[in-house]
Amino acid sequence: MFVNPTSQQTTTWLERNVVDIKQKFGANIILETKGLRVLYGDHEALHEGDLQFGEHQITALIGPSGSGKSTYLRSLNRMNDDVATVKGQILYRGVDVNRSEIDVYEMRRRIGMVFQRPNPFAKSIYDNITFALKRRGVTKKAVLDEIVETSLKQAAIWDEVKDDLNKSALALSGGQQQRLCIARAIAIKPDILLLDEPASALDPVSTSKLEDTLLRLKDNYTIIIVTHNMQQAARISDYTAFFNQGTALEYDVTSKIFTRPKVALTNNYVAGDFG
Numbered sequence: 001m002f003v004n005p006t007s008q009q010t011t012t013w014l015e016r017n018v019v020d021i022k023q024k025f026g027a028n029i030i031l032e033t034k035g036l037r038v039l040y041g042d043h044e045a046l047h048e049g050d051l052q053f054g055e056h057q058i059t060a061l062i063g064p065s066g067s068g069k070s071t072y073l074r075s076l077n078r079m080n081d082d083v084a085t086v087k088g089q090i091l092y093r094g095v096d097v098n099r100s101e102i103d104v105y106e107m108r109r110r111i112g113m114v115f116q117r118p119n120p121f122a123k124s125i126y127d128n129i130t131f132a133l134k135r136r137g138v139t140k141k142a143v144l145d146e147i148v149e150t151s152l153k154q155a156a157i158w159d160e161v162k163d164d165l166n167k168s169a170l171a172l173s174g175g176q177q178q179r180l181c182i183a184r185a186i187a188i189k190p191d192i193l194l195l196d197e198p199a200s201a202l203d204p205v206s207t208s209k210l211e212d213t214l215l216r217l218k219d220n221y222t223i224i225i226v227t228h229n230m231q232q233a234a235r236i237s238d239y240t241a242f243f244n245q246g247t248a249l250e251y252d253v254t255s256k257i258f259t260r261p262k263v264a265l266t267n268n269y270v271a272g273d274f275g
């Protein structure tokens, strides 16, 4: 049993079971948060969210609407900087990237993000992939061509677009656009990919393709995904964190969260009793 001294829930006893995945499973930790709290004005949206993320693993963040999943995810690569106060440490390979002297632009090259709605640039498929590379000074066509092909292959969309690289990205279907956005994110070779409900706007076939893509990508990337889709979390993730009211209440291997959770609220949520 646990009392959260910083939250609005100070009088509530909360059951929590956040396992140390390094200690318990020998996971190689690439990213972890310590003492992370996020405030929008004086509303504390995240009180107790400390988690560790295993390298080349997929971690799902689940929980009811408004529980703080996106707030937590967006804080990891400081997408909340302009709208919230983020306190605590975000340790990427041991370096606290929440310090003011960190080059946020460079950090986001390592910790990339794919959003809920596909947001390709109003440019060609080719230019979507090469845009950030060119800004970083990569100009040789042969190099750019190679990265375009590799990224699109890794994102499992190459076969669908290889003959149309000069076509507008906006002419692709929603599912194709989302895989293009993944290709765009991985073209700059991040270590970690953050995905905020990337399949919420997709049909079941596109969702399935996206899930296959993520499963393949985990050989090379560490993936953290917010999802409302319980089956999706169960299908693709290695670890799952259950959030409720700004607190990560339970964190463990996914099979445990879905079959033998320790916390009663987790059980109720995965059983579909609320959310």
Ligand SMILES: Nc1ncnc2c1ncn2[C@@H]1O[C@H](COP(=O)(O)OP(=O)(O)OP(=O)(O)O)[C@@H](O)[C@H]1O
Residues within 6 Å of the ligand: 040, 045, 063, 064, 065, 066, 067, 068, 069, 070, 071, 072, 083
């Ligand atoms: N930009 C913002 N400004 C003010 N409050 C915000 C902002 N973004 C989120 N919040 C608040 O923070 C809390 C957590 O929201 P968050 O979006 O992180 O939850 P969530 O679990 O991701 O929800 P959902 O599943 O509906 O996306 C909510 O009370 C929300 O209203």
